[in-house]
Amino acid sequence: MPERGSFSGGPARAGGRAPHRWPVWRLPRLLLGTVLLVEAAAAALLAIDLLTRPSPTAAELGAGAVLCVLGIAYNELAVGVERERRRLGGASHIDLSSVWTFAAALVLPGADAAVVAAVILLHLWARAWRQWVPLHRQLFSVATVVLACIAAAALVESAGEPPRPLWLLLAAIVVFMAVNSGLIAAVVAVSTPRAGPTTLFGPTDENVLELGMLCLGALAAIVLALNPALLLLMLLPLYAVLRAALIRPLEAAASTDGKTGLLNAATWVAEAERVLAGTDGAERAGGVLILDLDHFKAVNDTHGHAVGDRVLTAVADALRRVVRAPDLVGRMGGEEFVVLPKRAACGTRSVELDSVELEVVAERIRVHVADLRLEVATSRGPLVIAGLTVSVGGAVAAAGGSDLAALLQTADTALYEAKRAGRNTVRIAVTSPAPPSAHSISVPAAGRGARVPEGARSED
Incomplete structure (x- = not known):
């Protein structure tokens, strides 16, 4: 079950909170109303189905018990991996227990299936997700699965007694996924206007994985009818799939900066060198920008490092909004960011045109940062951070080409000139042609210090 959790209110705290103090009550009215409507619909349909349907048969009770036991056993087997996936993966998450639900x-029947799903999901939350997922968000997720179970079960029941055709199983998969993902996407759409398909429905690979788990769920239902004991053979393969699903968040964590979500210094340098080497084919580098927040030390000293981290995150978000999606954006450390805009490789280019285009991008970033107004909750009440400025240094490759080390050195010198000019300004320079022999770049461990000329910048 993909979770594009845009209304979470942050990670759950140990011990939880009283329901009336949950962050969900501070949501905008439209968003809160949508969430409560979904949960109320799930509770109402579940209650009506339980009250109006005949008591479950012994066979249904047995099947439900088997699925509950296997789902809980799988949760216990996967607790460590699930915790690691939550820690690394954030809000975007696939619930592999959908095999059992x-x-x-x-x-x-729909109500009985919904009860089984709720038991498995709440157990998984209590054992593995509690530290990262607030209870109110998990209840919404349970509500979407309850509605998906009721809808899929109603479709299956409408076909009469078994055996059931293959097309019915495929239709049930579509209905289950459409209800579950559609409800989540609806809430995300309310909370994030103009959100793209990836934001609404999650990345393609995660949806493919979710579809695969539903197909395994169909096979589990067939095996359950033939010989329930054979379902034990599914536990280890599912655990292997779960371990494999951990690879992507591990790769993302290794390549991104933990505070801002931008590329970290080592990954940015590797990607930038690849672009400069021309391995992208259709795209080339349009120059390099180095940005440094002005007087950032004063923010940390006055308001604390927690507020400083929020400022860094806000600036990173501003960079994402300003630059194009293919451009490389990274954090080099401290309060320094770096951008490598990509441009089409075809057509005649000139140093002058590249300089103008790079300066336009730099000015847009500078203005966007200057317009930031960040509200931060503190123990003394809301704190508004405004008046942030950024100095930008840019480097354009010479007509004969320049390597990344030369571009970064030129951009860093231009940044120093922007600081000397009074900060909150942009300076663009042209890099000298690259020397015949290539050399590697040393990535600074803690920001700009490794590249600053001796005595050039002693403060931000």
């Missing part, structure tokens, strides 16, 4: 929707 969808199987329940195929073999049980």
